[in-house]
Amino acid sequence: MYSYDYEAVVYDGEIYCVDCLPEGVDIDDPEVMPIFADSEWNHVPVCSVCGTEHDYVTIIREEYTATTIQPRFQQAHPTDIAAEAHIESRYFLLGWDDSPHNMGYYLEWRYEDDDPDNENSYDDAAIDGPQGSPDWTQIAKIVNGVLGGY
Numbered sequence: 001m002y003s004y005d006y007e008a009v010v011y012d013g014e015i016y017c018v019d020c021l022p023e024g025v026d027i028d029d030p031e032v033m034p035i036f037a038d039s040e041w042n043h044v045p046v047c048s049v050c051g052t053e054h055d056y057v058t059i060i061r062e063e064y065t066a067t068t069i070q071p072r073f074q075q076a077h078p079t080d081i082a083a084e085a086h087i088e089s090r091y092f093l094l095g096w097d098d099s100p101h102n103m104g105y106y107l108e109w110r111y112e113d114d115d116p117d118n119e120n121s122y123d124d125a126a127i128d129g130p131q132g133s134p135d136w137t138q139i140a141k142i143v144n145g146v147l148g149g150y
Helices: 066-072 136-148
Strands: 006-011 014-017 033-036 081-087 090-097 104-111 123-127
Touching (some): 123 136
């Protein structure tokens, strides 16, 4: 695809495939704005009519910091899970291991559509910090690495 190519447009605040535009609206209408292949988005544009994901655009992802990652995690239950978060297509679980040899926080993650009961679905990392205060800078770095693929 060339930078000037497009398969979707924005019209009246909604995203449409070129073929899904409302009846009577022409692609050349000045209110119809193309979503060019070289455009940058913070999410994949999805057609409001047919649900097609237009993943030909560049997705700009937020880099998390200790301050911005912490609010993404919500308190969870049972009690061995400190907090959980759904970020992009991943599920993150922050837990506390109180076993004598591994005492401390850990972060597990998997794709949201993976089987949650299959422990092979999860990757994990130990998190520094005393009980009651995990190292959110370390958590932010891990989340950024997982989402960025490195």
